[in-house]
Amino acid sequence: MLSIAIKIYNAIAKYGSRAWDAIKAGAYSVYSAAKAAWQAGYWAFTKWLASNASALYAIYDALRAAGLID
Numbered sequence: 016m017l018s019i020a021i022k023i024y025n026a027i028a029k030y031g032s033r034a035w036d037a038i039k040a041g042a043y044s045v046y047s048a049a050k051a052a053w054q055a056g057y058w059a060f061t062k063w064l065a066s067n068a069s070a071l072y073a074i075y076d077a078l079r080a081a082g083l084i085d
Contacts, residue, residue, distance in 0.1 A: 019075050020064045026083045027053065034083055041077025045070040 027034045039046045049070065052063035064071045078084045 016065070016068070016071065019071060020061055022084050023064065023071070023074055023078060024057070024060065026078045030083050033081075034078060037081035037083055038074055038077050041080055042070070042073035045073055049074060 027038075030037075035046075035050065038049060042049075045067070048063070048067075049060075052060045064074075075084065
């Protein structure tokens with residue numbers, strides 16, 4: 016789970032708005048909460064991902080489908 020969170024973080028850090036667009040398109044139900052956690056900082060985002068496993072996998076799948084995660 017931690018490795019997935021790191022991949023998500025790295026993809027967002029690398030691709031920026033392109034990653035957020037992919038999350039919005041593929042995991043819309045968690046987009047706002049994820050964006051708010053991201054804006055609160057690294058640890059807030061990591062903690063939010065760890066406590067929201069369904070969001071973690073939805074975001075991972077959205078980023079993967081967009082080709083932003085291997």
